[in-house]
Amino acid sequence: MADNPSDPKYSMGGLLGMLTTQPAQEPDNPLARALGLIPAKPSLPVSPLGAAGDLFPYATMPRTNPPNNLTGLASVDLFQPFGSLAPPRLPVAPLKAPVKRKAFFSFHYDDIMRVNVVRNAWKIDHPDNALMRSFQDSSLWESRKLEGDEAVKRLIREGVEYTSAVCVLIGTDTWVRRWVRYEIARAIVDGRGLLGVHLNSIRHHHTKTAHTRGYNPLDFMAVGKVQEDIWTQARYCLFEKQAWPNGIGGYRWAWNRYSDYTSSVTLPPWLADPAAGYVTPLSQYATVYDYIADDGHKNIGSWIDKAAQGAGR
Template sequence: MSKRVFFSFHYQDVIDFRANVVRQHKLTKNDNAGYFDASIWEEAKKTGEIALKRLINDELKNTSVTAVLIGTDTYDRRWVRYEIVKSLSKGNSILGIHINNIPGKDQKTKSSGLNPFDYLGIQYNSDGTRVDFYEYRNNKWVLYKDLDGYTISKVNDERKGKFFKLSYFYNTYDWILDKGYDNFSNWIK
């Protein structure tokens, strides 16, 4: 069955063309990459905060995978963080793809951006029935404000009361070094 993929990215990476390479690669392949693009364009950000959250939530409906395209400043973008946390609470599979090794419009590459999964975390309560979201801001972990935690089925005893960065759970790849053009459909399985 084909996967519906939601792409989360900083719009600057669309301007620089790096995000487009990943998002549109299936159009240049002879085979079907096995996903449908369900991205939101930057113009939606001109609306109010509540309307934007609603739009993101609607775009995430009927998706099963969230691919975070990691450029230079992706880790620090408020709406990318919201898309990641909302994807987690929705139950999507999540992965990160570093895109700075893709030549931009200027044909230059950049050093890898910071992993946004290192700047978001979850904490299970002491009895393992609730999870709360955290983000790293101003050199400390603070409760995430854009989306509340939620009640869960009990987790393994070793996770009760503990905090984890999302990078503990989610893989990241490099589009160029890990041959994303050939391997993307395997990454989203």
């Protein structure tokens, strides 16, 4: 039976109350410890998310009803999904020499004018990069009349299939778009590189001004480790962050199984391995750039090449 995200026991107050109760212990004696008269205190293992994030330790949960949907894990701030406790980035292997790449550009069609700035820079030979480049992008299905969701998924699968990396071009509302999330999911499913590029620093073609950044869509997608019980092997699945009723008339963020792809996935080599019952948001390890501030016209080719190499492409 799945956990109910509205159950009061999963409120932050109830959970933190249980987690902050400390066991009784003898007072410390630093002098005796320094003289070796009493043993040093052993260091305790630390949850990947710290005490505030350690909401579902499997050791304290009934074996017959593990929290395999991770509901309630993300009742935290939108801009810092895991506060200041995000783990350090994984060690980066030395990059190989740049090679010819084919990229898939994922975006919200309302941002098409800014997207074209990026696509035009990618299509041409830049003086600093003599490699011929090509791309597929979201317009391959946006521009057609399709019969149902499966037709959209099929075109996205075909578009991503022969590319090295998925580059998410981030505008104001990109983070809420269903098919952008599916394109991100395909990067994980198909073992492609993944990166994001903010577009709103590019001057709008009408107002001639930059716009406020939109939320990073990679904050809302994650890979989680699911283990039904201690006797079964853990597997990796895709999760997305959604707003759920909090039981008192409002909403809270919660990680839930991604409904548009429910099969197991392989953990990408560039993503940290989460503990069983936890997720690793893609934004913690996939690099995100700003097209203007980071000089995307010159550098986007190297960004995509770096993401592709990180995925072993």
